[in-house]
Amino acid sequence: MDKIFEFPFIINFDSEFVDGLVRGFAANNSGFFDSVKSALTALVNSINWVLGYIPWFVMIAIVFLAAWRAQKRLRSGIMYAGLMFIIGLFGLWELMNLTLSIVLAGVFIALLIGLPMGVLISAFGRLNKTVRPILDMMQTMPVFVYLIPAVIFFGMGSASAVIATVIYSMVPAIRLTSLGIRQVDAEVVEAGRSFGSTPAQLLFKVQIPQALPTIMTGINQTLMMAMSMVVTCSMIGARGLGNEVLIAVNRIQISRGFIAGGAVVILAIVLDRLTQGWFDSEESLKG
Amino acid sequence: MRDISDDKDFIIEMQNVSKLYGIRREEAFSMLRKGADKEEVHKKTGVVTALYDVNLKVPRGKIFVIIGLSGSGKSTIVRSFNRLNRPTRGKVLFDGVNIVDMSKKKMREFRREKIAMVFQSFGLMSHRNVLGNVAYGLEVKGIKKQEREAKALEAIELVGLEGLDESSIDSLSGGMRQRVGLARALATDPEVLLMDEPFSALDPLVRDDMQFELLSIQRKLEKTVIFITHDIDEAFKLGDTVAIVRDGRLVQVGTPEEMNANPADEYVERFIESADKAKVMTxxxxxxxxxxxxxxxxxxxxxxxxxxxxxxxxxxxxxxxxxxxxxxxxxxxxxxxxxxxxxxxxxxxxxxxxxxxxxxxxxxxxxxxxxxxxxxxxxxxxxxxxxxxxxxxxxxxxxxxxxxxxxxxxx
Missing domain, CATH: 3.10.580.10 (CBS-domain)
Known part of the structure; x- marks a missing residue:
């Protein structure tokens, strides 16, 4: 009787063999992966170097002005500057810079790949059908799974963290860019064509500018997704605020965990509001 | 119709133009040739007949109005003139040159120099102001900023929007937006102006203004205008020649007077009768x-x-x-x-x-x-x-x- 509750066949999946293949591939191409790794590490380090050269009060002043400009309210400027000040008060300023450099490097590469991909997909309907399930998979795959190949190919450290961040955060940039372009009013596109635009003129003078609000939302989402990878990435050796949280979990230190976690939240909120604010204010300028 | 033998009087000629959408087009063509109507063809082959065997000549420097109900194929016809829609069969001759099989590069040049279009819902770019929209056609042609802005300003003035060149599109009313659309089309100084139901999104009062405006501009510049509408009043008011299309076929072409005098069939007659609704004017x-x-x-x-x-x-x-x-x-x-x-x-x-x-x-x-x-x-x-x-x-x-x-x- 119990037989019917059992699955009748189970294949003998040789995971060792597959893993071996992947490792072998990584080892055989180590030259390539090493150069990618050193390039990514250099990118993260140089962003961190730049951030390190900005004194804390200058950074807070920048946040203050940007928030004020973006949301057109003095109060927002003071609030977001104050939140940044709190991160500094708890001695997390340098860790925040480390986190920020990995996030920014990841977002930079995600956009570098994602935006052109989105444009390409919008232009070819068939490509859209092929790519959509891949994007779905990228978004729904548990994020920890990305860490394994990242480590195999790039070892522990910030390079792997950037790669994992890129894969996870790239999806909204691709999706919303292609959506934005496909949603441009058909008559506006026809008008562009009717005046003899080349495909490139049509893209850069009509389609992209018209899709800009949606594309900007995609960029904002990419940034937020990258922020959500901060703690996960610390498991493969990304330093910064995420690592603080990880240490606090391992040692069961409640306050340390919440303080570092709070700093991640503050950073995410500030980045979100600043980017969103800029785009909204652009829209309101038009209206 | 009057028979004008000198072809210099005509700027565009359509010869046996058909536009079919679907896979089994050959089969559909042979059915249509035997006189099947478009519903039959669609049921049998799944092919949609937008246009079948349209022949017409557009007089130079006049307003040529194409009228029909929605889905009659009038938009397909107008889009064949600048190949936004490429005919499945037939020729579209512009000054004797067939534009159906022009290369992409030649086509771009043709669109930049000879023909411009005005759209039903304006087709304006909200990220550009009035001047930027009007200058668009000149911009893609590669004309220098100073020169194109000067020309654009002229066009803006021509349509009566002087002083509004810096305004955003969102701040304009429907009538003003369509004036921008008209200015954009005129700015490149094309020979032919295609207008796809340009005034049907406007309220009646503004529509009258715009019709008047179009007439006076056309009489002044003597451009060839191909005007699409579903409104017989508008057609007779504007058209030097009027063509009636129905179910993808041309039913009758003639001057408004000719049509009034001898409607080709009952369909045309009914169409014309609908114009006579203004018995009780307010x-x-x-x-x-x-x-x-x-x-x-x-x-x-x-x-x-x-x-x-x-x-x-x-x-x-x-x-x-x-x-x-x-x-x-x-x-x-x-x-x-x-x-x-x-x-x-x-x-x-x-x-x-x-x-x-x-x-x-x-x-x-x-x-x-x-x-x-x-x-x-x-x-x-x-x-x-x-x-x-x-x-x-x-x-x-x-x-x-x-x-x-x-x-x-x-x-």
């Missing part, structure tokens, strides 16, 4: 926008300036809520200026104020008595438009003529 139908008005608080100089600018002999006086208070004439304004009086001291309070739904024949007594135009206001007393004496009289005369004709037929 003030709304014949009112126009007042060219100038002044506020009670404005200076007398301002009133004089307004009159001079628009060439008027009187302007309406409104309060800050646009409620009509009266009218001030040129003589009174000049007297006030001499004696240092204000508008409030001299303006005429006794004007004829009516609501837009009043019948034109009821306006007759007022039109005869009053020295000023009749004022049309909404329920809140705000100025909506004016009706001039001349338009009341001409409207009534037209009607009495029609009635007489009808009486004759009864005898």
């Amino acid at each position: 003030a709304r139908n014949i009112m126009i926008k007042p060219k100038g008005m002044v506020r009670l608080k404005d200076s007398v100089d301002r009133a004089l300036r307004t009159m001079r600018r628009h060439g008027l002999s009187s302007v309406f006086v409104v309060d800050s809520k646009l409620e009509v208070k009266g009218v001030i004439s040129l003589t009174e304004a000049l007297r006030a200026k001499r004696k240092g009086l204000k508008i409030a001291d001299v303006f005429e309070r006794d004007v004829n104020i009516v609501e837009p739904d009043i019948l034109v024949k009821d306006l007759m007594p007022m039109a005869i008595d009053s020295a000023y135009p009749i004022t049309i206001v909404d329920k809140k007393g705000r100025l909506k438009g004016i009706v001039t004496k001349a338009s009341v009289l001409s409207c009534l005369m037209m009607h009495s003529n029609e009635e007489q004709e009808e009486d004759n037929t009864h005898i």
Whole structure:
């Protein structure tokens, strides 16, 4: 009787063999992966170097002005500057810079790949059908799974963290860019064509500018997704605020965990509001 | 139709143009050749027939109107002229050159130099201001900024939008937006202007203005205009030649007079009859926008300036809520200026104020008595438009003529 509750066949999946293949591939191409790794590490380090050269009060002043400009309210400027000040008060300023450099490097590469991909997909309907399930998979795959190949190919450290961040955060940039372009009013596109635009003129003078609000939302989402990878990435050796949280979990230190976690939240909120604010204010300028 | 043998009189010619959507097109063609209609073809083969075997010639420098119901294929025809829609079969000759199999590069040049289009929902780019939109066609042609902006400004002036070149598209009304669309099309100085139901998204009053504007611009520049509409009144008002399409086929081509005299079939006849709906005209139908008005608080100089600018002999006086208070004439304004009086001291309070739904024949007594135009206001007393004496009289005369004709037929 119990037989019917059992699955009748189970294949003998040789995971060792597959893993071996992947490792072998990584080892055989180590030259390539090493150069990618050193390039990514250099990118993260140089962003961190730049951030390190900005004194804390200058950074807070920048946040203050940007928030004020973006949301057109003095109060927002003071609030977001104050939140940044709190991160500094708890001695997390340098860790925040480390986190920020990995996030920014990841977002930079995600956009570098994602935006052109989105444009390409919008232009070819068939490509859209092929790519959509891949994007779905990228978004729904548990994020920890990305860490394994990242480590195999790039070892522990910030390079792997950037790669994992890129894969996870790239999806909204691709999706919303292609959506934005496909949603441009058909008559506006026809008008562009009717005046003899080349495909490139049509893209850069009509389609992209018209899709800009949606594309900007995609960029904002990419940034937020990258922020959500901060703690996960610390498991493969990304330093910064995420690592603080990880240490606090391992040692069961409640306050340390919440303080570092709070700093991640503050950073995410500030980045979100600043980017969103800029785009909204652009829209309101038009209206 | 008149037979004009000299082909220089025609700028565009369509020869056996068909447009079919679907896979089994060959099969569909042979069915259509045997006289099947488009429903039959669609049921049998799944092919959609947008156009079948259309032949027409567009006279140079005239307004050519294509009229049909929605789905009749009129938009497909107009888009064949600049190949936004490539015909499945047939030739489209522009000055003798077949544009159907032009290379992409040649096509771009053709679109940049020879032909421009105005769209039903305007097709304007909201990320550019008026000037940026109007200059677009010149920009893709690679004309330098200074030159293209100068030309764009000329076009903006031509359509009566001077001073609005820096405005954003979102801040404009529908009528103004379509003026931008028209200016954009005129800016490249094309030979042919394609207009795909350009005024059907506008409200009737604005539509009349725009039709008038288009006519005067066309007469001035003598461009060939191909105009699509579903409104027979509009077609007969604008068209030097009118073509009626139905179910993807051309039914009749001719001047409005020819069509009125000999409709090709019952379909055309019914279409034409629908034009005759204006039996009961109201003030709304014949009112126009007042060219100038002044506020009670404005200076007398301002009133004089307004009159001079628009060439008027009187302007309406409104309060800050646009409620009509009266009218001030040129003589009174000049007297006030001499004696240092204000508008409030001299303006005429006794004007004829009516609501837009009043019948034109009821306006007759007022039109005869009053020295000023009749004022049309909404329920809140705000100025909506004016009706001039001349338009009341001409409207009534037209009607009495029609009635007489009808009486004759009864005898």
